[in-house]
Amino acid sequence: MPPDWSVWDVLWRASLETLQTTIAGTFLGALFAYPLGVMAASNWTPPWIHLPVKAAMAFIRSIPLLILALLFVSAVGLGPFPGVLAIAVHSVGVLGRFVAEEIEATDPRPLLALQGTGASSIQVIQHGLIPQVLPQMVAHLAIRFEMNLRDSTILGLVGAGGLGFYVFLYIKQFQWEKTGVLCLAIIFLVFAGEFVSWQIRKRLI
Amino acid sequence: MDTAFELVDVHKRFRLANGDWNEAIRGVSLTVRQGESIAVIGPSGAGKTTLLRLLNLTLRPDSGEVRINGTDPSRVKVRALRRLRARTGTVYQQHNLIPSLRTVHNILAGRLSSWSILRSLHSLISPREIGSAAEAARKVGVLDKLWERTDRLSGGEQQRVAIARALIQNPRHLLADEPVASVDPSRADALITLLRELNESEGKTIVVNLHDVPIALRHFPRILGLHAGRVFFDLPPGEIKADLLMRLYEGDEDMTEGETRAWIDETMKGSLAG
Numbered sequence: 001m002p003p004d005w006s007v008w009d010v011l012w013r014a015s016l017e018t019l020q021t022t023i024a025g026t027f028l029g030a031l032f033a034y035p036l037g038v039m040a041a042s043n044w045t046p047p048w049i050h051l052p053v054k055a056a057m058a059f060i061r062s063i064p065l066l067i068l069a070l071l072f073v074s075a076v077g078l079g080p081f082p083g084v085l086a087i088a089v090h091s092v093g094v095l096g097r098f099v100a101e102e103i104e105a106t107d108p109r110p111l112l113a114l115q116g117t118g119a120s121s122i123q124v125i126q127h128g129l130i131p132q133v134l135p136q137m138v139a140h141l142a143i144r145f146e147m148n149l150r151d152s153t154i155l156g157l158v159g160a161g162g163l164g165f166y167v168f169l170y171i172k173q174f175q176w177e178k179t180g181v182l183c184l185a186i187i188f189l190v191f192a193g194e195f196v197s198w199q200i201r202k203r204l205i
Numbered sequence: 206m207d208t209a210f211e212l213v214d215v216h217k218r219f220r221l222a223n224g225d226w227n228e229a230i231r232g233v234s235l236t237v238r239q240g241e242s243i244a245v246i247g248p249s250g251a252g253k254t255t256l257l258r259l260l261n262l263t264l265r266p267d268s269g270e271v272r273i274n275g276t277d278p279s280r281v282k283v284r285a286l287r288r289l290r291a292r293t294g295t296v297y298q299q300h301n302l303i304p305s306l307r308t309v310h311n312i313l314a315g316r317l318s319s320w321s322i323l324r325s326l327h328s329l330i331s332p333r334e335i336g337s338a339a340e341a342a343r344k345v346g347v348l349d350k351l352w353e354r355t356d357r358l359s360g361g362e363q364q365r366v367a368i369a370r371a372l373i374q375n376p377r378h379l380l381a382d383e384p385v386a387s388v389d390p391s392r393a394d395a396l397i398t399l400l401r402e403l404n405e406s407e408g409k410t411i412v413v414n415l416h417d418v419p420i421a422l423r424h425f426p427r428i429l430g431l432h433a434g435r436v437f438f439d440l441p442p443g444e445i446k447a448d449l450l451m452r453l454y455e456g457d458e459d460m461t462e463g464e465t466r467a468w469i470d471e472t473m474k475g476s477l478a479g
Contacts, residue, residue, distance in 0.1 A: 113301035116261045117374055118291030118318025123325050127314055131303050
């Protein structure tokens with residue numbers, strides 16, 4: 001059964017949609033994950049802040065991505081937008097936890113040394129905290145992007161757009177030749193995502 | 206003569222992980238004149254590091270007063286407190302540099318107190334005042350490492366970067382916590398000599414915590430013996446005898462009494478020979 005390349009047009013559009021969904025979702029998630037991660041770091045905030053934030057992020061992580069997508073599809077309708085929201089929310093739970101753990105693992109002594117030179121609190125964060133955690137943060141973001149890309153290829157199953165939607169459509173119509181082409185595209189996309197993420201991390205560590 | 210540091214009946218305690226309190230400093234009164242140079246000796250756990258952090262204003266005393274050049278830091282606003290902190294440069298035992306930054310940034314960190322947030326952010330991307338950073342690096346002998354990542358430097362080089370960071374602050378007072386603990390003996394003397402030169406040529410007040418008693422006795426005109434958070438003696442090196450040291454180091458967890466005795470005998474011989 002040879003692959004049917006007449007779906008090229010659909011493939012191109014759907015792949016782009018999946019990629020856009022991933023990028024938008026990951027960065028929207030990161031936007032919230034960083035400040036929330038700082039709030040969840042037990043060495044920077046009092047227990048009445050970091051405990052509830054940590055718990056909320058654990059709760060988010062416990063919901064499978066597909067269920068999140070299903071919830072958002074019923075809330076905002078079909079299409080890539082609920083996919084973006086699902087990925088963003090999921091990323092907040094996962095990335096926020098990494099951010100908190102990285103901050104908790106930082107060495108406080110260089111920060112005290114900077115404070116001792118007369119640096120302000122913002123300068124201590126700028127010069128002491130961020131350089132200590134930045135390489136790991138970028139590495140986590142790259143891994144998150146890679147995993148979100150893989151996850152978002154199947155979001156279409158619940159109507160949240162992208163490649164998965166067409167895969168599901170063609171399976172239902174028994175058009176295996178077209179399904180095969182889209183599966184190849186998914187494999188290629190996931191590999192490409194892993195390659196980019198690996199390149200970024202290789203340069204950092 | 207001006208007073209650099211003045212401590213009046215200072216107490217400082219810390220809560221331990223098991224909930225108990227550790228009384229690190231128990232009623233220390235001390236006057237250090239501007240331009241003086243002092244070595245602080247004593248067993249581990251005597252409170253030497255705590256004393257240093259009280260002097261560089263990164264710790265507040267629980268009770269008592271700490272004054273810098275006559276100013277009480279607990280009575281000034283945040284900005285003025287930062288200016289007071291900038292007067293004192295500190296070199297830490299673990300260097301306390303940012304490992305992932307280049308040497309030049311770690312040295313320039315000493316300038317942060319006189320920079321705005323925007324300027325210090327700009328400097329992280331393209332370093333400002335490279336000339337003065339290079340000058341400080343040259344003084345301590347790490348000029349060729351200026352553009353390397355700090356974690357690629359050896360322990361001794363990192364220590365000199367830490368000293369350069371303190372120097373670029375152009376501080377009136379220089380504090381050092383066990384600066385020779387991680388340096389080989391030949392370099393230890395050179396390092397202390399460098400600190401003493403800064404003291405003599407530029408009139409900087411120097412307070413150095415030392416584990417190495419022979420070096421302390423050889424280089425410093427005033428020796429402060431700290432024991433269990435109290436000043437045990439405050440004497441010129443000539444008046445410090447073996448039995449006084451024996452009592453100072455009594456009960457040091459790291460050594461048995463016999464070891465302490467043998468070590469002090471060796472120390473006294475060493476300091477006479479040096």
